[in-house]
Amino acid sequence: MIKDTPGPDPVVVGVDGSESAAHAVRWAAKEAELTSSPLSIVHATALDAVYVPASLPLPRPYHQAVLEIGQQYLAAAAAQAQAVTPKVEVGVRLSRASAAPALIGLSSAARLVVVGSRGLGGFTGLLVGSTAVAVAAHGHCPLVVVRGDEPDAAVPIVAGADGSVESDAALALAFQAAELRDVPLVVVHACPDTIVESAWHEAAIGADWQHVADAQVAAHRTRHPDVEVRPLVVRHGPARALLHEAARAQLVVVGSRGRGGFRGLLLGSTSQALIHHSPCPVAVVPARR
Structure with a gap:
C-alpha cells in the first residue's frame, strides 16, 4: 500500500x-x-x-x-x-x-x-x-x-563490543537483528594494539576491558536467550577484525565511537572504515539519547 x-x-x-x-x-x-x-x-x-x-x-x-x-x-x-x-x-x-x-x-x-x-x-x-x-x-x-551484493539470509550478524556506551547500543540492535532473522551473532572483541609502558600494564588494561565487554554481552544474552552467540577475541585492530568477519556476514553492527574515541570526536575510525569498505551492509549506532 x-x-x-x-x-x-x-x-x-x-x-x-x-x-x-x-x-x-x-x-x-x-x-x-x-x-x-x-x-x-x-x-x-x-x-x-x-x-x-x-x-x-x-x-x-x-x-x-x-x-x-x-x-x-x-x-x-x-x-x-x-x-x-x-x-x-x-x-x-x-x-x-x-x-x-x-x-x-x-x-x-x-x-x-x-x-x-x-x-x-x-x-x-x-x-x-x-x-x-x-x-x-x-x-x-x-x-x-x-553495501555489497544481496546478502545471504542464512549467514550471521556481526557486532563489535568494547564496553563503551555506543557499543552497548550497537549490541542491542545486533541481538535484535539476529533474533528476528534467526541467525547466529558473532561478537568481535578486538583488543587495541596500543603501546604501553609495561607488559603488566597491558595485561591490566586488557583484563579490565574484557571484563566490561563480557558483562555487556551477558546482559543482552539474558534478554535474547534464543540467539546463538559466537564470541571472537582478536589481538589486532577492531576495523581489520570486523572487515574480515563482514566478508561472511549479512550485516555488521558497530557503535559510532569506541572506547578509544577522543572527546568531541563525532565518528570513530572503525565505523568510518566500515562505512567505506565493508563488503556487506553496515549499521552505525549512536549511544542512546
Missing part, C-alpha cells in the same frame, strides 16, 4: 535514482517488514537559488523540473518497495533540503535511516563521504549503509 503522507516513518530510506539507492530501498523494505514498521522513502532535492541571464528564457522553471524528477524517483522507489514487501505501508517525502540535513532531521523520529553506498554520479564513496558519514555522526538513530 502506498501512502503519500509527510509524516515521519520508523524506517527511513534516502533515494536519488541510482541503482545503489534501489538496493537500499529493497533492504529497507525487508527491514520494515521484519520489524512490522512503516517505510518512509525520502528524496532530497537540495533546491538552491539558480540565476540565469534575463535574456535566456527557460522552457520551464528550474525548481519545477527538479521537483518533478524527484517525484519520479520516489514513485519508482515506492514501486520497488512494494514489489519486495507488498504488505508494508510505504510513505514518500520530497524534501527541498540537502540530503544530510534532511535525513538527520528525520532521524529523530525514525527507527533506522538507510542509504546506499554511492550516489547517482557513480563515484565510489561520493554518497558515503557527503551523506552517510554526516548522518552517522549527527543522526539520532542507527544508520545503515547498504
Whole structure:
C-alpha cells in the first residue's frame, strides 16, 4: 500500500535514482517488514537559488523540473518497495533540503535511516563521504549503509563490543537483528594494539576491558536467550577484525565511537572504515539519547 503522507516513518530510506539507492530501498523494505514498521522513502532535492541571464528564457522553471524528477524517483522507489514487501505501508517525502540535513532531521523520529553506498554520479564513496558519514555522526538513530551484493539470509550478524556506551547500543540492535532473522551473532572483541609502558600494564588494561565487554554481552544474552552467540577475541585492530568477519556476514553492527574515541570526536575510525569498505551492509549506532 502506498501512502503519500509527510509524516515521519520508523524506517527511513534516502533515494536519488541510482541503482545503489534501489538496493537500499529493497533492504529497507525487508527491514520494515521484519520489524512490522512503516517505510518512509525520502528524496532530497537540495533546491538552491539558480540565476540565469534575463535574456535566456527557460522552457520551464528550474525548481519545477527538479521537483518533478524527484517525484519520479520516489514513485519508482515506492514501486520497488512494494514489489519486495507488498504488505508494508510505504510513505514518500520530497524534501527541498540537502540530503544530510534532511535525513538527520528525520532521524529523530525514525527507527533506522538507510542509504546506499554511492550516489547517482557513480563515484565510489561520493554518497558515503557527503551523506552517510554526516548522518552517522549527527543522526539520532542507527544508520545503515547498504553495501555489497544481496546478502545471504542464512549467514550471521556481526557486532563489535568494547564496553563503551555506543557499543552497548550497537549490541542491542545486533541481538535484535539476529533474533528476528534467526541467525547466529558473532561478537568481535578486538583488543587495541596500543603501546604501553609495561607488559603488566597491558595485561591490566586488557583484563579490565574484557571484563566490561563480557558483562555487556551477558546482559543482552539474558534478554535474547534464543540467539546463538559466537564470541571472537582478536589481538589486532577492531576495523581489520570486523572487515574480515563482514566478508561472511549479512550485516555488521558497530557503535559510532569506541572506547578509544577522543572527546568531541563525532565518528570513530572503525565505523568510518566500515562505512567505506565493508563488503556487506553496515549499521552505525549512536549511544542512546
